[in-house]
Amino acid sequence: MTLDVGDIHDPTSTAYKKARRKHWKSTRNRPDNVDADWTPFRAAEKKYKAKFPPPDLSSVLDLAAADPSRAEETTRGGWRGRSDAVECTEIFLHDGTGTGDRRKAYVFPGTPGLVLLPSFVPHDEQRRLVRWALRDHARSPNETNLDTHYVLPRQGLWNDYLRVRKGEMQDVEVIPRAVLQVPSPATAEATPEYTQTQAVPPGPRQLISNEPASPDNYAELARTPKLPAPPSQTLRPVPTSSLISKLRWANIGWYYHWGTKQYDFTRGPGEIAGLVRRACKRAVEQIPWARVFAGGEGEDGWGNGGPDWMHWKETYEPDAGIVNFYQTKDTLMAHVDRSEICATSPLVSISLGCAAVFLIGGRTRDDPPTPILLRSGDVVVMSGPACRRAYHGVPRILEGTLPPHLEGGSDEDWEYYEEYLRGTRINVNVRQVFPKGFNPLLDGEGR
Numbered sequence: 001m002t003l004d005v006g007d008i009h010d011p012t013s014t015a016y017k018k019a020r021r022k023h024w025k026s027t028r029n030r031p032d033n034v035d036a037d038w039t040p041f042r043a044a045e046k047k048y049k050a051k052f053p054p055p056d057l058s059s060v061l062d063l064a065a066a067d068p069s070r071a072e073e074t075t076r077g078g079w080r081g082r083s084d085a086v087e088c089t090e091i092f093l094h095d096g097t098g099t100g101d102r103r104k105a106y107v108f109p110g111t112p113g114l115v116l117l118p119s120f121v122p123h124d125e126q127r128r129l130v131r132w133a134l135r136d137h138a139r140s141p142n143e144t145n146l147d148t149h150y151v152l153p154r155q156g157l158w159n160d161y162l163r164v165r166k167g168e169m170q171d172v173e174v175i176p177r178a179v180l181q182v183p184s185p186a187t188a189e190a191t192p193e194y195t196q197t198q199a200v201p202p203g204p205r206q207l208i209s210n211e212p213a214s215p216d217n218y219a220e221l222a223r224t225p226k227l228p229a230p231p232s233q234t235l236r237p238v239p240t241s242s243l244i245s246k247l248r249w250a251n252i253g254w255y256y257h258w259g260t261k262q263y264d265f266t267r268g269p270g271e272i273a274g275l276v277r278r279a280c281k282r283a284v285e286q287i288p289w290a291r292v293f294a295g296g297e298g299e300d301g302w303g304n305g306g307p308d309w310m311h312w313k314e315t316y317e318p319d320a321g322i323v324n325f326y327q328t329k330d331t332l333m334a335h336v337d338r339s340e341i342c343a344t345s346p347l348v349s350i351s352l353g354c355a356a357v358f359l360i361g362g363r364t365r366d367d368p369p370t371p372i373l374l375r376s377g378d379v380v381v382m383s384g385p386a387c388r389r390a391y392h393g394v395p396r397i398l399e400g401t402l403p404p405h406l407e408g409g410s411d412e413d414w415e416y417y418e419e420y421l422r423g424t425r426i427n428v429n430v431r432q433v434f435p436k437g438f439n440p441l442l443d444g445e446g447r
């Protein structure tokens with residue numbers, strides 16, 4: 001894996017000139033009014049996605065820019081936002097360490113229920129989470145984007161990749177399912193037919209619209225047939241060492257069915273790793289929820305029992321999610337995560353590796369989004385009815401922004417993790433599908 005980071009901000013650099021050439025080529029025949037019907041969300045995505053000229057981040061909230069202990073991080077790649085770019089309010093987290101250390105978090109008057117916890121995950125825990133994501137989690141029995149199309153090694157693609165890099169194993173080719181005629185794990189369990197859709201080669205997540213889930217339509221959702229996606233017929237065998245860069249996501253907990261954008265509850269709850277569960281619970285326990293909802297986010301949208309944030313300390317229990325692996329060219333389009341039966345419980349999102357521009361708007365793409373620069377160790381919590389139903393996305397991974405604390409050190413094999421991370425952002429995105437006390441087996445009946 002080689003990476004042409006260069007300095008995209010320096011007009012004399014090769015990286016700058018290459019981006020300019022590509023830009024000229026791709027915009028030569030573009031009509032003048034191409035942006036006429038873009039929604040504000042789309043316009044923001046386009047702005048931050050642009051490779052040339054590199055986007056100006058002066059309207060992007062970058063809280064690391066005000067933190068002297070993160071000074072080195074904010075010089076990486078020449079990408080820096082501003083700590084005063086967006087209106088937000090500082091709040092103090094409950095003391096989690098018993099040392100009297102009161103860490104700061106931020107809430108946003110425009111998006112009630114959104115909480116940003118800069119640098120919440122300590123440096124050593126960031127390393128452990130990266131290792132967990134690649135080595136322990138992105139492998140069977142957990143589903144990844146590659147499983148539909150390839151017969152992956154049982155010991156996990158990353159573990160084979162490490163052995164190849166260390167010269168302990170040949171760089172063998174991973175064979176597409178279609179070549180071997182091997183059904184995907186999901187197919188073997190389900191019906192012999194495939195979904196009546198076109199096979200989609202491994203690539204970005206498909207963002208199709210779906211009906212918001214709720215306790216009222218749970219039974220119907222649970223009954224919807226969820227046929228496995230068909231493997232692509234056109235893929236060729238790929239060496240282990242190149243397939244690793246095609247890893248895009250790995251499922252956590254309840255199995256998510258991308259074809260219907262619904263959870264498939266018939267496949268069991270799946271496990272939540274201890275370190276992920278602990279990190280998420282720590283965030284939810286330390287957030288002073290009365291401060292977050294102090295503006296009084298009305299009674300609307302909370303469901304039958306009204307607002308329940310005052311009980312989250314006891315009732316929050318993560319049970320599903322996804323690990324996203326973004327290469328620097330990847331983006332995640334505007335979307336709403338509305339497949340969870342519980343539409344208000346906190347969604348905890350942990351950023352690792354390279355930094356990104358995260359956009360969060362409102363109920364529709366017509367609401368102009370707030371741009372936030374997320375760096376390794378930052379945690380975003382999306383909670384309550386307004387924020388959990390807000391459009392959000394990731395239009396840009398910022399090249400060359402691996403922070404110094406993820407470089408070097410003597411921990412085993414870290415050089416390979418570091419090399420991969422130079423061009424990657426990992427996002428651990430964890431949700432609670434069921435409200436506490438909702439029994440999927442009993443409560444689905446008779447509704």
Ligand SMILES: O=C(O)CCC(=O)C(=O)O
Binds near residue numbers: 332429
């Ligand atoms: O990568 C991120 O920060 C957000 C990911 C996300 O929105 C999702 O997985 O649904």
Ligand SMILES: [Fe+2]
Binds near residue numbers: 335392
């Ligand atoms: Fe999302």
